[in-house]
Amino acid sequence: KNQVEQSPQSLIILEGKNCTLQCNYTVSPFSNLRWYKQDTGRGPVSLTIMTFSENTKSNGRYTATLDADTKQSSLHITASQLSDSASYICVVSDYGGSQGNLIFGKGTKLSVKP
């Protein structure tokens, strides 16, 4: 069964610190992996999209890595800010030819404290 597991479920860090969120998937065949940030009460916002051939992608202070062999991805946040407090969702797509084949993780809730 295609699944996306994220860890930890929740995380509290101090402002200015770095953190790493994990995503393991069993989706096959694999097309791409995405990370989204979702603020409370808002829709998700795309951070990165990586295909099979890419093993790292950055978006400002956010860096995603992908190991397609072990089916693992991580999202590293550098020098965290209060505005980074949000849920981070890992999404994996199989070769379905459309957006209908996205499998969502349940997210990691990050709280950044001053």
Added chain:
Amino acid sequence: KAGVTQTPRYLIKTRGQQVTLSCSPISGHRSVSWYQQTPGQGLQFLFEYFSETQRNKGNFPGRFSGRQFSNSRSEMNVSTLELGDSALYLCASSLTGGEAEKLFFGSGTQLSVL
């Protein structure tokens, strides 16, 4: 460019009623997809429309339906509401709905069924 617009923002209904939610995609985007988000299940795919045709459907009962108009605006309808339908309903748009295309989400409609 205006983002994805969803209306209404909040909705309260009682069991047995029906509801219609609206989504206006980003100008020029022809693919619209709908998702249900609950605390327990996370984000789950409902269906995707492209050029007024349903291209893909998730694993939801027939009470959930949708349509897309010639201007790419989309509506989803839920009939005979159940308590378990309480959720945040998100729509997302993309240019063509291709596999690695970036999805742009609206802020969602928060539906409460009493």
